[in-house]
Amino acid sequence: MISQxxxxxxxxxxxxxxxxxxxxxxxxxxxxxxVFNFSIGNPSVPVPQKFTDAMxxxxxxxxxxxxxxxxxxxxxxTTKQCIADSLNRRFGMNYEARHIFPTSGAAGALSHALRxxxxxxxxxxxxxxxxxxxxxxxxxxxxxxxxxxxxxxSFQINFEKFEEMMTPSVAAVLINSPNxxxxxxxxxxxxxxxxxxxxxxxxEFGHEIFLITDEPYRELVFSxxxxxxxSSYYDNSICCYSFSKSLSLPGERIGYMAVNPKAKDADYxxxxxxxxxxxxxxxxxxxxxxxxxxxxxxxxxDLSIYExxxxxxxxxxxxxxxxxxxxxxxFYMFPKCPIxxxxxxxxxxxxxxxxxxxxxDSFECPGYFRISYxxxxxxxxxxxxxxxxxxxxxx
Amino acid sequence: MISQxxxxxxxxxxxxxxxxxxxxxxxxxxxxxxVFNFSIGNPSVPVPQKFTDAMxxxxxxxxxxxxxxxxxxxxxxTTKQCIADSLNRRFGMNYEARHIFPTSGAAGALSHALRxxxxxxxxxxxxxxxxxxxxxxxxxxxxxxxxxxxxxxSFQINFEKFEEMMTPSVAAVLINSPNxxxxxxxxxxxxxxxxxxxxxxxxEFGHEIFLITDEPYRELVFSxxxxxxxSSYYDNSICCYSFSKSLSLPGERIGYMAVNPKAKDADYxxxxxxxxxxxxxxxxxxxxxxxxxxxxxxxxxDLSIYExxxxxxxxxxxxxxxxxxxxxxxFYMFPKCPIxxxxxxxxxxxxxxxxxxxxxDSFECPGYFRISYxxxxxxxxxxxxxxxxxxxxxx
Numbered sequence: 001m002i003s004q005x006x007x008x009x010x011x012x013x014x015x016x017x018x019x020x021x022x023x024x025x026x027x028x029x030x031x032x033x034x035v036f037n038f039s040i041g042n043p044s045v046p047v048p049q050k051f052t053d054a055m056x057x058x059x060x061x062x063x064x065x066x067x068x069x070x071x072x073x074x075x076x077x078t079t080k081q082c083i084a085d086s087l088n089r090r091f092g093m094n095y096e097a098r099h100i101f102p103t104s105g106a107a108g109a110l111s112h113a114l115r116x117x118x119x120x121x122x123x124x125x126x127x128x129x130x131x132x133x134x135x136x137x138x139x140x141x142x143x144x145x146x147x148x149x150x151x152x153x154s155f156q157i158n159f160e161k162f163e164e165m166m167t168p169s170v171a172a173v174l175i176n177s178p179n180x181x182x183x184x185x186x187x188x189x190x191x192x193x194x195x196x197x198x199x200x201x202x203x204e205f206g207h208e209i210f211l212i213t214d215e216p217y218r219e220l221v222f223s224x225x226x227x228x229x230x231s232s233y234y235d236n237s238i239c240c241y242s243f244s245k246s247l248s249l250p251g252e253r254i255g256y257m258a259v260n261p262k263a264k265d266a267d268y269x270x271x272x273x274x275x276x277x278x279x280x281x282x283x284x285x286x287x288x289x290x291x292x293x294x295x296x297x298x299x300x301x302d303l304s305i306y307e308x309x310x311x312x313x314x315x316x317x318x319x320x321x322x323x324x325x326x327x328x329x330x331f332y333m334f335p336k337c338p339i340x341x342x343x344x345x346x347x348x349x350x351x352x353x354x355x356x357x358x359x360x361d362s363f364e365c366p367g368y369f370r371i372s373y374x375x376x377x378x379x380x381x382x383x384x385x386x387x388x389x390x391x392x393x394x395x
Numbered sequence: 396m397i398s399q400x401x402x403x404x405x406x407x408x409x410x411x412x413x414x415x416x417x418x419x420x421x422x423x424x425x426x427x428x429x430v431f432n433f434s435i436g437n438p439s440v441p442v443p444q445k446f447t448d449a450m451x452x453x454x455x456x457x458x459x460x461x462x463x464x465x466x467x468x469x470x471x472x473t474t475k476q477c478i479a480d481s482l483n484r485r486f487g488m489n490y491e492a493r494h495i496f497p498t499s500g501a502a503g504a505l506s507h508a509l510r511x512x513x514x515x516x517x518x519x520x521x522x523x524x525x526x527x528x529x530x531x532x533x534x535x536x537x538x539x540x541x542x543x544x545x546x547x548x549s550f551q552i553n554f555e556k557f558e559e560m561m562t563p564s565v566a567a568v569l570i571n572s573p574n575x576x577x578x579x580x581x582x583x584x585x586x587x588x589x590x591x592x593x594x595x596x597x598x599e600f601g602h603e604i605f606l607i608t609d610e611p612y613r614e615l616v617f618s619x620x621x622x623x624x625x626s627s628y629y630d631n632s633i634c635c636y637s638f639s640k641s642l643s644l645p646g647e648r649i650g651y652m653a654v655n656p657k658a659k660d661a662d663y664x665x666x667x668x669x670x671x672x673x674x675x676x677x678x679x680x681x682x683x684x685x686x687x688x689x690x691x692x693x694x695x696x697d698l699s700i701y702e703x704x705x706x707x708x709x710x711x712x713x714x715x716x717x718x719x720x721x722x723x724x725x726f727y728m729f730p731k732c733p734i735x736x737x738x739x740x741x742x743x744x745x746x747x748x749x750x751x752x753x754x755x756d757s758f759e760c761p762g763y764f765r766i767s768y769x770x771x772x773x774x775x776x777x778x779x780x781x782x783x784x785x786x787x788x789x790x
Contacts, residue, residue: 001566001602002512002660003667010666046459056454064441068644104499104678111676117397133673140674171396207396249463251682265397271405272398278528279535280675281506283499286684287646 015132015362016040019346023356030354036383037375039356041180041331043248044374045301051247054295058288071287073274075102075256079290083256086297087239091229094261101273104253104285106216109240110137111280112273113257114172116238117210118143122171124212127157129334129363131180131214143171150365155182155325155334156190159197166201172210173198175230178217181363181370182334183310183327185221188228195234202236208264211237216255219246219300221329222307235262238269243293245331246300254289306331309373309380316384320391331374334360338394342369349393353386410527410757414741418751425749431778432770434751436575436726438643439769440696446642449690453683462686466679468669470497470651474685478651481692482634486624489656496668499648499680501611504635505532506675507668508652509567511633512605513538517566519607522552524729524758526575526609538566545760550577550720550729551585554592561596567605568593570625573612576758576765577729578705578722580616583623590629597631603659606632611650614641614695616724617702630657633664638688640726641695649684701726704768704775711779715786726769729755733789737764744788748781 019039027035058067074080079102084095103109118124120142126134128150138145148165151158175194177186186194198209213230218241221227231237242255259269277283284290310327318324323336337345342359346369350357360368373380414434422430453462469475474497479490498504513519515537521529523545533540543560546553570589572581581589593604608625613636616622626632637650654664672678679685705722713719718731732740737754741764745752755763768775 002605002663003510003514005514006511006667006670007660007663009670010663042460042464044460047463052454052459056451059447059451059454064447065437065439065643068442068646069437070645104676107676107678109676111674115398116401119398119400136670136673137676140676210397248460250465251463251679253678253681265402268397268402268405272401275401275404275531278531279506280677281499281502281504281532281535282675282677283502283648284646286648286681289681 016358019356019358022351026351026354026356035354035356036379036386037356038371038373038383039358041245041372041374042250043245043301044376045248045303045305047248048296048299048301050299051292051296054292055288058291067288067291069287071284071290073277073284074270075100075284076287076290079294082294082297083258087258090298091232093229093232095258096261098270099259099261099266101257101259101270102285102290103255103257104282105244105250105255106214106240106242107133107137108253108282108285109242109255109257110212110214111140111282112276113212113238113240114138114141114143115276116269116272117212118171121169123167123169124172124174125162125165125170126174127162129155129179129181129360129365129368131176132362134174138174147364152365152368155179155184156186157194159193163197166197168205170201170209172212174212174214176214177230178221178227178329180217180330181332181358181360182325183330183332184325185225185227185329187226191228191230191233198234208236210263213237213239215239216242216245217330220303220306220331222310225328227329231258231260235260236264238263246303247296248301252286252289254285254293305377306374309375309377312377313371313373313380317387320388321395322387322391331372333371333373334365334368335371337367337369338391340367342367345369345394349390353390355383355386355390410753414751414753417746421746421749421751430749430751431774431781432751433766433768433778434753436640436767436769437645438640438696439771440643440698440700442643443691443694443696445694446687446691449687450683453686462683464682466682466685468672468679469665470495470679471682471685474689477689477692478653482653485693486627488624488627490653491656493665494654494656494661496652496654496665497680497685498650498652499677500639500645500650501609501635501637502528502532503648503677503680504637504650504652505607505609506535506677507671508607508633508635509533509536509538509569510671511664511667512607513566516564518562518564519567519569520557520560520565521569522557524550524574524576524755524760524763526571527757529569533569542759547760547763550574550579551581552589554588558592561592563600565596565604567607569607569609571609572625573616573622573724575612575725576727576753576755577720578725578727579720580620580622580724582621586623586625586628593629603631605658608632608634610634611637611640612725615698615701615726617705620723622724626653626655630655631659633658641698642691643696647681647684649680649688700772701769704770704772707772708766708768708775712782715783716790717782717786726767728766728768729760729763730766732762732764733786735762737762740764740789744785748785750778750781750785
């Protein structure tokens, strides 16, 4: 018999995906120029030419049997070393190749990392607003996800609530900075305080509490922003990265899990991830992709458009009257709705005008909405009068 | 705390992998020309130039933002259609794009297919000799794998034992033809009889029993061999395929799950697979890889070397005295050991001589050993005297 659990889920589509599909439908009705899709985080700038050249050269010069052959279970050794070297160079860490596990994007990294440290009867804490896919990632391990309410004044951490929720069943804490959907980067002060609490609770509970850091937006930080490398502040940590956003390669599914060399059982965790792959049928990412990434390990696309878009949109929207914590990274911002019901605001008001934006309820932060501004600047310019009309309609 | 389950597994390496690692060590000791590694199924012929050209052209001509952008959750529509068309053309089926789910190789396909139809308290049956990774694939769903003993006279199905083991908890039956490790293709007669029993038991038990077919070796069938397309004989079936072996692309992790259009709930299964991916963190295979595959959908590498190697090795070994069911596909054969203890035979006798072969115990078929002959023909020629020495030592 087919699984009722997954069968029933097919009715419950991701809200973000629903908005995306709706935007295509609306474009068919109104014409594509009358629909402004701010619903999805698909990077809008091309991968560096260097990457394309690296791929082309690998195809032209490498022995195809080797190039496309099985990558070792724990990843291409040269790729692992290259990632470790880059992290050490940039963040003063001491990773070795054996601490790096190449994965299918951040989704793969998070699923492996969470299975390493959490299971049945465990709790994983995360902070609102948060990426809704954390629910299946955590549920898939057997553990339960609990969400610390947002500090909507700054979108840093609500420490009061966090400490209340730090019970002995907490096996791991999952953070995402720079954050989707708020666009906010956790400060060094935030990370230090978080680390301090975790260390205290580890002693109190008598077991490790792992800090899993979801970092696909690490390189998307605006000028002069304090952006600490989290793993330098807390030993029992696993960094989960994806090249999707920094190199505009989301479809190629390439990222990694980096185990803090100072973590308890650091020598086991990558080997454990190799075992976990066997149960999920996941295996390594594409072998040519691993090799090509080596050539652009310290590069990014031209990410400046995201900062320009953020500036333009933030200034225009706040002038209109929207309340927004100014984003300092990613390509998202998370304004407050002028009415409490973000669903009404997004699904009715905005939709009528051809604006596709996502209600904060999906990120467990009602009363807010997410704008993805990885779009041409011109589209933002055209959409601003619509955001004004929308505001005036509801205010 | 880290997961004890996965931590303990890190001690239990795959036997095949152990032999592979050992062969490298032995090559360092004896020199590479004195070690004959017949332990691993890494294809030895290059991918068709057409594939390399397709990749190069995609890189040169496509908009990189689109080319490397997110593939839809259920796979690239053109790739899905192309796979469906090819299967329909070749096997007279009626797949539509919506029945096809691109995956990370056969491992990804099997993990999704099994999660669709089996879970806690269910049993999945498979047939010895079988690919040992079926254990984690099935265990990962929550179900239990039970193994029908081999029919060592032909390596077709041991129907007597199979019928005995067909209890109401059986949710799925998993077959692999052409078979790793036996090299045997199930005949039309075998498949018809299997399908008949499954239909009878479905009626008797009052629930569907899904047939999951693991087909990475589908194209590796020797001349004039009866090789039925299993899904044409049984409606509740899911075909799991990988391009790893037919196109020599194992490292690129590209394959698919094809849901029989006549299966119960056929319209749900691919959508369910999309949901399953969220829990395993798997997502689609690489987007450029999906697109490139379209250009070589009906092609294979030059697979003739495998048949030549099989012929040469089979003739030589049977002449020496080995008992072998003659393989008619794949790049494996599975001779009987001249002594009952295949571990002694492989780990001691063969190893001493520099022959790296895998004991049948790993495939739940003791007393046999697997030879992977996806190697240069010259290596086989050189190894034959060693196989003779080995036989004479033990006989």
